Amino acid sequence: MYLGNTAKGVKEAYERNFKVHQGMSIGGLRLCRQEVSLCEEMGLGERRGPFTFPVPIVLPYSIKIYFRLYIIAGGMSFAPGDLWLISAPNEGSPQETWDKLNRTTNNMSVNYKFNVPDLKVGTLDQLVGLSDDLAKLDTAAEQVTRKLTQYFADVLEDEQDKLQENLVVSGKDVKTYVTKFQWESAKYPLKQSLKLLSDIIGKQITQIDNDLKTKSTTYNNLKNTLASIDRKATGSLLTKDLSEIVKADDFILNSEYLQTLLVVIPKTLAKEWQRKYETLSDMVVPGSSRLITEDGDQMLFSVTLFKKVIDEYKAHCRENKFIVRDFVYDEESLKIGRNERDKLVQEKQRQYAPLVRWLKINFGEIFSAFVHVKALRVFVESVLRYGLPVNFQATVIEPNKNSHKKLRAALHNLYLHLDTSAAGPIEAIEDNPILMSLGMHDYYPYVFFKINIDFTSMKR
Structure with a gap:
């Protein structure tokens, strides 16, 4: 099929406010599915516009490439706490593919094989629908992970320096867990379909989020009541509690x-x-x-x-x-007030240790779920891009400091041949405001996601 006819058509599409951004895979894939279904109904392997929505590339595309174009992960901004998760088809043996990647990225990154198990593929339509669902699940998992971590820091109060040592997953720190990832079959059985695995993880994320809300509300109410009492003991003589001053x-x-x-x-x-x-x-x-x-x-x-x-x-x-x-002055009331504070202090101390233990355990659970969502996403997107049989190498890349741009260019050149829909050299994309505005800065000829492993900094 042809996606549009001329550069003018692309510009007009842009002027009609079709903006491809972080959330475009949700709407884009839905429209993509409609177009492909229409082609299939018409018995066409290709179709020339008009289409139900404008598109950013003006080249002939097959249905398969059409899918590829819109399989784009969410936001692609990078920070020091990000690892890159990519996949590319094995060309030659898996070891040859791995060695070629390492030679290309030498001195720019440290690379780790990311072990994605043999999962049930399902139908093409199921994969496209699941791509949408997993993008949402990815966002939810990261948000809950960040929320839990930030609350963990709040609970630790003056001992926030101990936060990092408590952020462990299956006995490993977060970076080690990602770089040595192994699918946890006991939690997520490989015999289940991709949709069911997604549902299992989704329910787990929702449960942890709900439990966090309940536990944080209970503990925060206790802290706030105690803080309110303590505030009354401070301040000026106009506002402070006088019960500890007078006799x-x-x-x-x-x-x-x-x-x-x-x-x-x-x-x-x-x-x-x-x-x-x-x-x-x-x-x-x-x-x-x-x-x-x-x-x-x-x-x-x-x-x-x-x-x-x-x-x-x-x-x-x-x-x-x-x-x-x-x-x-009422001696009995003052005594009750002092006893009330003592009870609150004791109750806070009683709840503290179990809450810290719950936060530590469930950080491991939510981060594990987060990385398993990444594994599902890289599997689904790799099948959609590279087809069957399943034969790709997933890799976690840790960019060296100040090497992000060079590394991105090296990967682009290494894998450019995989997808003719890639808009030429990466510099050409960055210099083209129309392509940039249409989200092409987020599109690469290989499957790409970022994995945030820094949850202790301020929200980014």
């Missing part, structure tokens, strides 16, 4: 007529307070004001007066910038 001797207690008030005075008004406090209303006990404590530029005084004039006294205090704290 029973500071008050007239159990009196039918008298009550002691606590008043916060700016230090600059201390002399004015001493001069005025007895005259702010009638029925103030002479000489009853006592300095209880001072903090920064504020002082806390007590004053005793008759209960019947309290409202009037408070009003006159406000007029003079003397702040009366609403505080009633």
Whole structure:
């Protein structure tokens, strides 16, 4: 089939706001499937436009190449914590293919064989549909992994330096787990179809995400309540909890007529307070004001007066910038408050160890699921690109520092012959704004995904 007719058609397609971006494989593959189904219904191996959607390349394509064009993984931005997962068909023996890759990337990367088992292929239509599903599952797995890791760091609080040592998968650190990946058949039986394996992993991701929400909500409520109590013990005399500052001797207690008030005075008004406090209303006990404590530029005084004039006294205090704290000394209530905090501290300590253990175990589970999704994706995309029988080599590539661009060019040149839909030299793609805007910077003549292994940095 022909995808469009001229470069002008491509430009018009772009102007109609068809933008291929990170999520294009979801919509693109769906439309791709529609076009191929139409070709099959018409009995055509090829078809010239018009098509139901614009396309970025103006070359003749077979149905097979049409599939290839739209099998594109999500975002392709790179960071120091990324490994590259690629696959290419074996040309000659598997060892010859491996040696050729290593010669090409010499001094630019460290390469590791990525062991993808013999999985059930299914039909072409199933593979295309699964490609969409796995792209979504890949995103979900990475998001939950990051969410869990960041919450793990929050839980560790002052011991966040111990986070990395707790991020283990089957007894290995994350990089070792990826570079020495072995399919876990006990969790994901090879006799099952690709769709069922995808569903198993999807349910696992959802379960971990739901459990994380439940556990984090419970623990966070406890932390927040405790933090709220502790905040009240800090701050200025205007806001802090006074129960740990005052004592029973500071008050007239159990009196039918008298009550002691606590008043916060700016230090600059201390002399004015001493001069005025007895005259702010009638029925103030002479000489009853006592300095209880001072903090920064504020002082806390007590004053005793008759209960019947309290409202009037408070009003006159406000007029003079003397702040009366609403505080009633009750030994029983204060004791209950102190006991409540102690109980919260004990409950937090009780929940801490099991929560850390759960986070450690489930980081391993979610990261393992994440990498198994990558394995499924590389298998599905390799079959769609390279056809049957299944005969490809998957490789994890760890780019050397400052070698990303050279490495990408070397891989492009090595595998350019695999797909005539690749838009020429990689520099030509980067210099063509139309192709770049249509997502071709994300398309390579070989299967490519990135694997993020840095979940301890800020969200990228």
